Amino acid sequence: MIKSENDYEVIIAGAGMGGLSAACFLANDGYSVLLLEKAHAAGGCSSSYFRKGYIFESGATTLIGFDDNQPLRLLESKLGIIIPKEKIEPSMTVYMDGKKIIRWQDRKKWIREIIKHFGEPAEQEMFWKLSYQVSDVVWKVSAKNNFFPPIEKRDWLKLLWNNPMDVWVLPYAFRSVRETAISMGISNPDFFRFLDEQLMISSQAPSSDTPFLFGAPAMTYTNYTNYYVPGGLIEMVNTLTHFINEKGGQVKTKEGVLSIDKDGAKYKVMTQKGREYSASAVISNLPVWNMGRLTSGDISEYFYRESSKYDKAWGAFTMGVVTDDVYPGDMSLHHQLHFENDAAGVDGLDSGSVFVSFSDNNDRIRAKAGDRVLNVSAHALPDYWFGLNGKYEAVKNRTQDAIIELLRHKLPGFSNATIKMVFSSTPVTWNNWVYRKKGRVGGIPQSMSRSLLNWTPNQTPFPGLFLCGDTVFPGQGIPGVTLSGFNVYLRAVKHLRNFSNH
Numbered sequence: 001m002i003k004s005e006n007d008y009e010v011i012i013a014g015a016g017m018g019g020l021s022a023a024c025f026l027a028n029d030g031y032s033v034l035l036l037e038k039a040h041a042a043g044g045c046s047s048s049y050f051r052k053g054y055i056f057e058s059g060a061t062t063l064i065g066f067d068d069n070q071p072l073r074l075l076e077s078k079l080g081i082i083i084p085k086e087k088i089e090p091s092m093t094v095y096m097d098g099k100k101i102i103r104w105q106d107r108k109k110w111i112r113e114i115i116k117h118f119g120e121p122a123e124q125e126m127f128w129k130l131s132y133q134v135s136d137v138v139w140k141v142s143a144k145n146n147f148f149p150p151i152e153k154r155d156w157l158k159l160l161w162n163n164p165m166d167v168w169v170l171p172y173a174f175r176s177v178r179e180t181a182i183s184m185g186i187s188n189p190d191f192f193r194f195l196d197e198q199l200m201i202s203s204q205a206p207s208s209d210t211p212f213l214f215g216a217p218a219m220t221y222t223n224y225t226n227y228y229v230p231g232g233l234i235e236m237v238n239t240l241t242h243f244i245n246e247k248g249g250q251v252k253t254k255e256g257v258l259s260i261d262k263d264g265a266k267y268k269v270m271t272q273k274g275r276e277y278s279a280s281a282v283i284s285n286l287p288v289w290n291m292g293r294l295t296s297g298d299i300s301e302y303f304y305r306e307s308s309k310y311d312k313a314w315g316a317f318t319m320g321v322v323t324d325d326v327y328p329g330d331m332s333l334h335h336q337l338h339f340e341n342d343a344a345g346v347d348g349l350d351s352g353s354v355f356v357s358f359s360d361n362n363d364r365i366r367a368k369a370g371d372r373v374l375n376v377s378a379h380a381l382p383d384y385w386f387g388l389n390g391k392y393e394a395v396k397n398r399t400q401d402a403i404i405e406l407l408r409h410k411l412p413g414f415s416n417a418t419i420k421m422v423f424s425s426t427p428v429t430w431n432n433w434v435y436r437k438k439g440r441v442g443g444i445p446q447s448m449s450r451s452l453l454n455w456t457p458n459q460t461p462f463p464g465l466f467l468c469g470d471t472v473f474p475g476q477g478i479p480g481v482t483l484s485g486f487n488v489y490l491r492a493v494k495h496l497r498n499f500s501n502h
């Protein structure tokens, strides 16, 4: 078959961690890959940007996934690369009701810490031991069941064949974290407030609405090895884009996809630069709710139908702050600060807490000596921010002030710090930044209402058209979308083999 220079085996729309991972695996196998990214830089919600001499993270700040059975270890080992990173400990500190709760990675030490703050020793011990156990199984099972949710008969057979020893965890898909804790005798309401805010940053749903099966890895992510990337997560992203280029793939930034259409047995992809590309397979790294607009006919209808299942997804209010480095030397890099009355009453936030991450104090790429960069984030409702019209700037300033006030009260050292720079982003900003419809970020909440098998599959009903990223299984977070990139790579390879046999 004669190929034109605009003809590829695979085109990937979106260079978030999902699209980047898929592109790496495909390029590593020698497939011709074109990765198209609308923004000026790759990485999407897990990247970094430069502003007035400092480097801020775009969204994600915490990084796990390099332990046994975890997706970034798989990425490194399959590709033979090392992502630049440093271990951090402790993983996080939580400030609530005057308590300073340190999320130690050591599993026994963490159980001692939680008992120190919330009592009920026997019950807590049982709860966390079960959480570790279920979490380890979930990582193991998800590493070996790449065709999930099952679509074809063969996927179902594999699923049943692969996991005979692990089916005991399945009932936890139908029992919430809260129910599980209560069934073990835990009753302290403060503990549930603690758990709710922890789960909101990982499963995106409170303990009463997170199935224990997903809640266990979400609650215990601080008990796996946590990392910091010197220079910011853009260094992880750069490692992957260099790899793709080295293997002969192409990454084109500032070239957004305008449309994806079926063209005989192939797909035709039009971009904002007026170029037309074709490919045997297309993988979209865009949220499922972005896809209806980019496609037409049956394909578009399919995506509108799928995204109508997920009308609720979170947005984020985020802040970049630079201060002088006046913080305690032994301070962790990540902090969760509870508002005094949990119901924060802050316009524009739908969150009982705020998450703050620091640049490492030795990281001279992100901040000059004597300064620290802080990334702050909290949950927000996109519809609220899109409906503010003339009041938008005033509300944004008020929200920012309320968060600064909270930092002054709760974040050690901050009250003595000189603020050298501060700016905020809302779901409106996110919409214009990573082009996710309505600025919805963080994927789809892993809630009880969402049955395990009801995820949008990464394989669409249209042969050769696939999805990855945080709106398909296994959902949000860098490890989650990296796994989605690996899973979709396996699906795409299967398709490409069939395609070339025809």
Ligand SMILES: Cc1cc2nc3c(=O)[nH]c(=O)nc-3n(C[C@H](O)[C@H](O)[C@H](O)COP(=O)(O)OP(=O)(O)OC[C@H]3O[C@@H](n4cnc5c(N)ncnc54)[C@H](O)[C@@H]3O)c2cc1C
Binding pocket: 013, 014, 015, 016, 017, 018, 019, 036, 037, 038, 039, 042, 043, 044, 045, 046, 058, 059, 060, 061, 062, 063, 064, 255, 256, 257, 258, 285, 286, 316, 318, 377, 433, 434, 435, 436, 441, 442, 443, 468, 469, 470, 471, 475, 476, 477, 478, 479, 481
């Ligand atoms: C504030 C915040 C904090 C977070 N904290 C953490 C954390 O600490 N740890 C963690 O693991 N996870 C965290 N997450 C979640 C994590 O960042 C995301 O789930 C993950 O990065 C999403 O990756 P993705 O590949 O699915 O999508 P994205 O990162 O959204 O990538 C999609 C890409 O597609 C591009 N694009 C959009 N439209 C087009 C188009 N038409 N054509 C071409 N390209 C297009 C976008 O520009 C973007 O680069 C956080 C997220 C947010 C928002």
